[in-house]
Amino acid sequence: MTADAAHGTLLDRYSHALTGLFGPPQRALVSGSGVRVVDEDGREYVDLLAGIAVNSLGHAHPRLVxxxxxxxxxxxxxxxxxxxxxxxxxxxxxxxxxxxxxxxxxxxxxxxxxxxxxxxxxxxxxxxxxxxxxxxxxxxxxxxxxxxxxxxxxxxxxxxxxxxxxxxxxxxxxxxxxxxxxxxxxxxxxxxxxxxxxxxxxxxxxxxxxxxxxxxxxxxxxxxxxxxxxxxxxxxxxxxxxxxxxxxxxxxxxxxxxxxxxxxxxxxxxxxxxxxxxxxxxxxxxxxxxxxxxxxxxxxxxxxxxxxxxxxxxxxxxxxEALLENVRRVGAALGDGLRAVDSVTEVRQYGLWLGVDLAADAVRPLPDAGPAPAVVRAALEGGWIVNATGPRTLRLAPPLILDEADARDFVAALPTILSAAGQPTENRGASL
Known part of the structure; x- marks a missing residue:
């Protein structure tokens, strides 16, 4: 069985076994370590959502385990x-x-x-x-x-x-x-x-x-x-x-x-x-x-x-581990970096909790639902987990252990993600 077939089979099983309140899952995740998670096909993602502000110590933190x-x-x-x-x-x-x-x-x-x-x-x-x-x-x-x-x-x-x-x-x-x-x-x-x-x-x-x-x-x-x-x-x-x-x-x-x-x-x-x-x-x-x-x-x-x-x-x-200080330092660096990205119109940042507003034309061609959902999909293809709280707003709530290197990497990747979000779905993987 190919990886694609296995993924499709799992999604099919999900659709037949679970109440359809959340829509189809974006991925099937099988493991994680620190701020990274891995799906069933072996692809790795940096988790900037932390299960929607839940995984405060990231994934599989030795002390929590x-x-x-x-x-x-x-x-x-x-x-x-x-x-x-x-x-x-x-x-x-x-x-x-x-x-x-x-x-x-x-x-x-x-x-x-x-x-x-x-x-x-x-x-x-x-x-x-x-x-x-x-x-x-x-x-x-x-x-x-x-x-x-x-x-x-x-x-x-x-x-x-x-x-x-x-x-x-x-x-x-x-x-x-x-x-x-x-x-x-x-x-x-x-x-x-x-x-x-x-x-x-x-x-x-x-x-x-x-x-x-x-x-x-x-x-x-x-x-x-x-x-x-x-x-x-x-x-x-x-x-x-x-x-x-x-x-x-x-x-x-x-x-x-x-x-x-x-x-x-x-x-x-x-x-x-x-x-x-x-x-x-x-x-x-x-x-x-x-x-x-x-x-x-x-x-x-x-x-x-x-x-x-x-x-x-x-x-x-x-x-x-002095994580409150880490949250303040890394959050400030992440917020400052995002404010310098073209097509970002506003960043509201409280520690490692950020609302990122995108320009209406941040994604070309502009999707009917607004740019943010398209950017979330393109980010996932590029190995980053974020989510949208509205047509033009991204929310980031990463683990409190996020370091400045990963924060800088996301800021550097965002222009490419924005560009990829406006391309046909079949081309996004190659562009990232």
């Missing part, structure tokens, strides 16, 4: 009737790294959507503490993405995601991001006297193309929510665990425009487990931690010893 192997040989899962050292230790690590005060606490889940579901419930419980019973509203931002489960979907902005599943959980209102006047207006009681339980937002919106906020906006949200008695909940699912060059984006001056902005709660997932599924809701302070009481929420797999051990290994490696 050892931690998972060792823990699997000892204890993989216990029910939530029990606890384990990895679970307790991980919670302590997150509270320490976030600077959370005494009385703060962590709830572990399995994904970002589940962490945001827990945050939604936290908001409902904050409303439930209002003796009037009128604190029922939750504010989210236009352009936000918080997940695909029903509660998280109600918080997500994109109509195409929400419409097939309506009616969704109610009480969610959307306002423009970056507009403190709009926030102040939304925080006022509505015509029925209902007030806001929580404002839930991303420090940087990743799904829409890595868009941050004007300097002072997050601090303004913090002040306004505190004055209104509403919770400020940050979705750090994609931005957390070193992605921006700080442990959490709310600590990062490049994100906040100044001092850290401490929320009442924040959610994590993606990079926390380095590829092992885990999510978390961190409640800041004893009052917020007390809102969710025994029996009001739960999970079977959340925080099990295997996932917690993996996450502890990720955090320890980031600390001991």
């Amino acid at each position: 050892a931690a998972v192997s060792e823990q699997a040989g000892r204890l993989m899962h216990v029910s939530n009737l029990f606890t384990s050292e990895p679970q307790v230790g991980l919670a302590e690590d997150l509270l320490r790294l976030s600077g959370a005060p005494a009385g703060s606490s962590v709830f572990f889940a399995n994904s970002g959507s589940e962490a945001n579901e827990a945050a939604f419930k936290l908001a409902r419980r904050h409303g439930g503490e209002d003796p009037s019973g009128l604190r029922t509203r939750v504010i989210a931002l236009e352009g936000a993405f918080h997940g695909r489960t029903m509660g998280a979907l109600a918080l997500t902005s994109k109509e195409a995601y929400r419409a097939p599943f309506e009616p969704l959980p109610g009480g969610v209102e959307r306002i423009p991001g970056g507009d403190l006047d709009a926030l102040q207006a939304a925080l006022a009681p509505d015509a029925e006297g209902r007030t806001v339980a929580a404002v839930l937002l991303e420090p940087v919106q990743g799904e829409g193309g890595v868009h941050g906020w004007p300097a002072g906006y997050l601090a303004g949200v913090r002040a306004a929510t505190r004055e209104a008695g509403a919770l400020m909940i940050l979705d750090e699912v994609q931005s957390g665990i070193g992605r921006t060059g700080s442990w959490f984006a709310f600590q990062d001056p490049a994100v906040t425009g100044g001092d850290p902005v401490v929320p009442d709660a924040f959610t994590l997932a993606k990079g926390l487990g380095g590829g092992v599924p885990i999510g978390a809701l961190v409640s800041v302070g004893s009052e917020v931690s007390a809102l969710l009481r025994p029996g009001q929420h739960g999970t079977t797999f959340g925080g099990n010893p295997l996932a917690a051990a993996a996450a502890r290994a990720v955090l320890a490696t980031i600390e001991e």
